[in-house]
């Protein structure tokens with residue numbers, strides 16, 4: 001059994017060394033990008049890049065059924081294209097999903113498919129990007145979320161979904177409701193676009209004053225979804241008017257009760273704005289391959305990390321720290337290295353408080369989160385590189 005595991009590991013290392021580092025090219029267009037959707041002609045003849053989204057396994061959910069449904073999740077391969085003009089940038093993502101799950105306003109246990117595009121508010125230091133799972137203290141992100149919602153009656157015609165009639169209250173409205181529903185169907189809004197500024201899971205603040213200037217749409221095509229986002233190149237929250245920008249994508253699978261951190265996630269990916277200069281340093285950081293020896297790193301990790309972390313799905317879940325079973329999929333080399341050298345630089349914000357009530361992932365010191373993970377900066381730098389190389393191999397295969 002042990003021998004088999006080593007062989008798999010070796011194959012994994014080779015595969016990741018061969019995988020081309022993906023850079024998404026945003027091409028400059030003359031089209032108006034204010035209200036782009038997945039049917040817009042701007043996507044015609046544009047090149048789509050393959051991206052891989054990994055199951056986010058950081059937090060053990062407090063939901064037995066959802067955990068069972070997601071126990072053996074594989075990675076998802078999606079396709080992304082990007083375009084920009086003088087004031088806007090737009091993205092289209094296509095991802096496979098065999099079932100169409102839609103948000104229903106009245107049901108709390110029904111989850112929908114959806115996607116999000118995430119931007120780093122600050123990326124001038126490419127080795128200190130925000131935490132990939134919705135930012136972290138002092139390193140905010142902007143997130144645009146879209147999922148298909150059931151049509152809800154919206155009386156003002158302004159997409160103001162706060163004023164709605166719950167069509168499930170048939171006991172209150174009786175047959176009249178059926179007639180009413182038909183006549184208002186034309187007025188219904190299926191839109192669920194939300195934008196947030198976030199410094200970590202559970203600290204999301206919705207931008208409601210329209211100052212984010214974004215537009216997002218989603219639609220189900222054959223066996224998968226197509227979603228678009230267009231937004232200002234520059235606003236109060238981010239400045240994307242640069243040669244290279246870091247962007248991350250997430251998708252949720254409603255059929256697997258996906259919501260919040262139960263999702264599929266890319267690492268920070270490099271989007272290159274064709275024709276604009278600068279950004280080589282960021283590009284290098286986002287496409288960096290590990291330098292160390294993963295086989296050596298595996299031994300070091302077994303001796304130093306397994307008391308707190310689950311490293312592969314064969315290990316028993318160990319909730320003293322986040323599960324690292326997919327960390328190689330959604331973390332960059334620099335992020336993993338920083339986690340080891342300075343655990344408190346980014347403190348993974350959310351965890352299952354019920355799992356180890358006596359053992360928190362962080363303590364509050366003078367209002368700042370301080371990680372309970374020991375600092376490994378005492379390790380020889382070669383060994384740090386080896387551990388980083390091993391952690392980069394920890395990721396699910398593509399479905």
Ligand code: HEC
Nearest residue numbers: 058304305308320321322336339343346347348361371373
């Ligand atoms: C005493 C328990 C403990 C040990 C031992 C430990 N860690 Fe951690 N680790 C944590 C905790 C708690 C967190 C979450 C708080 C934070 O972000 O620092 C964490 C976070 C991390 C993260 C960030 C995870 C994410 O999802 O972003 C990485 C990477 C990591 N540890 C790697 C390691 C490696 C590699 C080792 C061994 C060399 C190790 N840890 C040893 C407790 C530990």
